[in-house]
Amino acid sequence: MKPRMNFYQAAPETIKALVAVEGQITASGLEQSLIELVKTRASQINGCAYCINMHTEDARKHGETEQRLYLLNAWRESPLYSERERAALAWTEALTLVAETHAPDADYEAVRAQFTDSELVNLTTLIGAINAWNRIAIGFRAVHPVKVKVAA
Numbered sequence: 001m002k003p004r005m006n007f008y009q010a011a012p013e014t015i016k017a018l019v020a021v022e023g024q025i026t027a028s029g030l031e032q033s034l035i036e037l038v039k040t041r042a043s044q045i046n047g048c049a050y051c052i053n054m055h056t057e058d059a060r061k062h063g064e065t066e067q068r069l070y071l072l073n074a075w076r077e078s079p080l081y082s083e084r085e086r087a088a089l090a091w092t093e094a095l096t097l098v099a100e101t102h103a104p105d106a107d108y109e110a111v112r113a114q115f116t117d118s119e120l121v122n123l124t125t126l127i128g129a130i131n132a133w134n135r136i137a138i139g140f141r142a143v144h145p146v147k148v149k150v151a152a
Helices: 012-026 032-046 049-061 066-070 072-077 083-096 105-114 117-139
Strands: none
Touching (some): 012 117, 032 072, 032 083, 032 117, 105 117
């Protein structure tokens, strides 16, 4: 796969604005582990290899376990995630697939029970931001770093 363009160079002010949103979310008080789980789960749904690679590495750097990362796409069937994380992951899936789900009331009620108004706005903005990054990375064919030679 070959990148279509360097989007950082093509529109640096736009990318800076999206980076600033990320900075705001990081400073908002949401747990870093939760932020990385949300970013990784949305990226899994969207099939963004670049972002999955980045956010699983970031999650590991912040202490996330391999087991929780491996089981993230099956979080509903695993006891490894807290009720707060489960609510955030359901909301992530609902909003990432919003054309199909229309943000169900049950998912909203579950996330509402776990997050304050401010946290919920920040979580929802985080979900929107990672979906924007996924579309940029996929649309412009961003290629993740390759650390080992792939077998032929």
